[in-house]
Amino acid sequence: MPQESQSRSPRQAQAPFFAGVDLGGTNIKVGAVDDLGRCLSRLSIPTDPEKGPEDAARRMGKAVLAAAAQAGLESSALARVGLGAPGTMDIPSGRLVKPVNIKGWDDFPIRDRLGAHCGLPVTFANDANAAAYGEFWVGSGRDFHSMVLFTLGTGIGCGIIVGDLSIDGENSHGGECGHIIIDCSDGARLCGCGQPGHLEAYASATAVVKRTQEALDAGRPSSLRRALDERHPLTPKLLACEAEAGDALSLEIIAETARYLGVGIVTLMHTIDPSGVLLGGAMTFGGGETALGRQFLGWIREEVGRRAFPVLGARTVIDFATLGGDAGYIGAAGLARLEHRKLAKN
Ligand SMILES: [Zn+2]
Numbered sequence: 001m002p003q004e005s006q007s008r009s010p011r012q013a014q015a016p017f018f019a020g021v022d023l024g025g026t027n028i029k030v031g032a033v034d035d036l037g038r039c040l041s042r043l044s045i046p047t048d049p050e051k052g053p054e055d056a057a058r059r060m061g062k063a064v065l066a067a068a069a070q071a072g073l074e075s076s077a078l079a080r081v082g083l084g085a086p087g088t089m090d091i092p093s094g095r096l097v098k099p100v101n102i103k104g105w106d107d108f109p110i111r112d113r114l115g116a117h118c119g120l121p122v123t124f125a126n127d128a129n130a131a132a133y134g135e136f137w138v139g140s141g142r143d144f145h146s147m148v149l150f151t152l153g154t155g156i157g158c159g160i161i162v163g164d165l166s167i168d169g170e171n172s173h174g175g176e177c178g179h180i181i182i183d184c185s186d187g188a189r190l191c192g193c194g195q196p197g198h199l200e201a202y203a204s205a206t207a208v209v210k211r212t213q214e215a216l217d218a219g220r221p222s223s224l225r226r227a228l229d230e231r232h233p234l235t236p237k238l239l240a241c242e243a244e245a246g247d248a249l250s251l252e253i254i255a256e257t258a259r260y261l262g263v264g265i266v267t268l269m270h271t272i273d274p275s276g277v278l279l280g281g282a283m284t285f286g287g288g289e290t291a292l293g294r295q296f297l298g299w300i301r302e303e304v305g306r307r308a309f310p311v312l313g314a315r316t317v318i319d320f321a322t323l324g325g326d327a328g329y330i331g332a333a334g335l336a337r338l339e340h341r342k343l344a345k346n
Contacts, residue, residue: 013034013038013040013071014034014035014036014038015034015035015077016035016077016079016337016340017032017033017034017035017040017068017071017073017077017078017079018032018033018034018035018078018079018080018081018082018333018334018336018337018340019031019032019033019064019067019068019078019080019081019082019118019120019333019336020032020033020081020082020083020084020130020328020329020330020331020332020333020334020336021060021063021064021081021082021083021084021114021329021332022084022127022130022131022328022329022332023047023056023060023083023084023085023086023102023110023127024047024086024101024127024328025047025049025086025100025101025102026046026047027044027045027046027047028044028045028046028047028056028059028060028063029042029043029044029325029326029328029329030042030043030044030045030060030063030064030066030067030329031043031067031326031329031330031333032067032068032070032071032073032078032333033330033333033334035337036138037134037137037138037330037333037334038138039326039330040070040071040072040073041067041068041070041071042067042326042329043063043066043067043070045059045060045063047102049102049103049104049105050104052104052105053096053105053108053110053113054108054113056105057110057113057114057116057117058117060083060114060117060118061114061116061117061118061119062117062118064078064081064114064118064120065118075118075119075120078120079336079337079340080120080121080122080123080336080337080339080340081114081115081118081120081121081122081123081333081336082122082123082125082130082329082331082332082333082334082335082336082337083110083111083114083122083123083124083125083332084125084126084127084129084130084131084328084329084331084332084335085099085110085124085125085126085127086099086100086101086102086126086127087099087100087126087127087172087173087176088100088172088173089124089126089172090172091124091125091126091168091172092172093109094109094110094111094112094122094124095107095108095109095110095111096108096110097172100155100192110124111123111124122336123332123335123336123338123339125166125168125331125332125335126159126166126168126172126175127157127328127332128149128151128157128158128159128175129159129160129161129166129167129168129174129175129331129335130159130166130327130328130329130331130332130334130335131149131151131157131159131280131321131323131327131328131331132147132148132149132158132159132160132161132166132175132278132327132331133159133161133166133331133332133334133335134323134326134327134328134329134330134331134332134334135147135149135278135280135321135322135323135327135331136149136161136331136334137330137331137334138323138330138334139278139321139322139323139327139330140276140278140319140320140321140322140323141161141275141276141278141321143275144161144274144275144276144317145162145163145275146160146161146162146163146272146273146274146275147160147161147274147275147276147277147278148160148161148175148177148265148268148272148274148276148277148278149161149277149278149279149280149321149327150177150178150261150264150265150277150278150279150280150281151280151281151321152203152204152205152261152279152280152281152282152283152284153204153205153281153282153283154204154205154206155178155192155200155204155206156177156178156199156200156203156204156281157178157281158175158176158177158178159175160174160175160177160268160272160274162272162274164338166335177199177264177267177268178198178199178200178204179191179193179195179198179199179200180198180199180264180267180268181197181198181199182197182198182199182202182260182263182264182267183196183197183201183202184197185197188201189201189202189207189210192204192206199260199261199263199264202257202260203257203260203261203264204283205235205236205282205283207257208236208239208253208254208257208283209234209235209236211253211256211257212224212234212239212249212250212253213234215249215253216228216249220249221249222242222247222248222249222250223242223245223246223247223250224238224239224242224247224249224250227241227242236282236283236285239253239254239285240254240285240286240290240292243285243292244290244291244292254285254292254295254296254299255299257296258296258297258299258300258302258303259299259300259303261279261300261303262299262300262301262302262303262304262306262307263303263307265277265300265303265304265318266303266304266307266308269304269308269309269312269316270308270309270312273312273316274316275316275317276316276317276318276319277316277317277318277319278318278319278320278321279297279300279318279319279320279321280320280321280323280324280327284296284320287320288319288320293320297318297319297320300318301318304316304318
C-alpha cells in the first residue's frame with residue numbers, strides 16, 4: 001500500500017482523466033490528472049528493486065487504481081496511463097533494456113505488464129522526457145513552443161519537447177543531452193556512461209563532488225575542510241552552505257559548474273533553437289528561492305550570453321523548472337493524453 005498519500009478534491013476537474021507513473025530507483029510516484037494537467041491525487045510507493053520488475057509492475061498497477069480512487073474516480077474513468085522509466089529502454093516495444101539505478105530489471109516488458117495489472121492502455125516514455133513534457137504542459141515551460149529540460153542530480157537527465165513531440169529518437173536515445181560532448185581533449189573526464197568529455201562528467205552532482213575533492217586534495221584552502229572534519233558528507237548541499245558563508249573555493253566550483261552547463265546549453269540552442277531551457281533536479285543550489293541559486297542561474301546566463309548567437313542569447317529563456325518531483329508523473333500522464341488524442345483522431 002502507498003507509504004504516503006495526498007489528495008486534492010477535483011475542482012471542476014475536466015475529463016478525460018489520466019494517470020502518470022514515474023519509476024525511479026528508490027520510489028515510484030503515481031498521480032491522477034485531468035485534461036488540463038491539474039493534479040487530482042498523488043502517492044508514492046517504494047520501488048524495492050530487489051523484489052523484481054513483475055512485483056513492481058503489480059504494485060504500480062494497484063497504485064494507479066489507488067490514485068484514481070483517491071481522486072474520486074472510477075478506474076474506468078481513466079483514459080490511459082503514462083509510464084516514465086529510466087533508460088536504457090526500447091520505447092516502441094515497451095521494454096526496459098538496461099535501466100540505470102535499477103539492477104536486474106534488464107529486458108523487461110514493463111509497459112505491457114503494467115497494462116495487464118491495471119487493465120488500462122499504457123504510454124511508455126523516458127523519465128527525463130516525461131519530466132520535460134510535464135514542465136512544457138503545466139510547469140514553467142507552459143508558454144513555450146519548444147524546450148529543453150535539464151534535470152541536475154546524480155547524473156544529468158534531459159528531455160526535449162518540440163511542439164507536442166517528445167524527441168525520443170530512432171533508438172530511444174533522443175534527448176540524452178547529459179551526454180553531449182563539452183571537452184574533446186585527451187584529458188577529458190570520464191562520464192558515468194563510460195565515454196569521455198560528456199557534460200554529465202563535469203556538471204552532475206557526482207562530478208561536482210569529484211571536482212571539489214580534487215581541489216581539496218590539491219591543497220586549496222576552504223572552510224569545507226572543517227565541515228568534512230565534523231563528518232558532514234561532501235555534497236552539493238554542503239558546497240552551497242559553505243558558499244553562502246563566503247567560502248571562495250565552494251563559490252568557484254559552483255560558478256565553474258554554471259559555465260559548463262552554459263556551454264552545454266549553447267550547443268542545444270544552436271541545435272534546436274528552443275523557446276526556453278529549464279533547469280530542475282536536486283542540484284540547483286537553492287534554485288530561484290535563494291540568492292545563491294539565482295547567482296548560479298545568472299552565471300549560466302552569462303556563459304550563454306558569451307557563446308550563443310546574439311539573437312538566441314537575447315531571446316531564449318533560461319530559467320528554473322517549477323514542478324519539482326511532480327514533473328515526471330504529470331508529464332507521463334500528459335504524454336498518455338497526447339497518445340489518447342492522437343488515437344481518437346484516427
Ligand atoms: Zn556520458
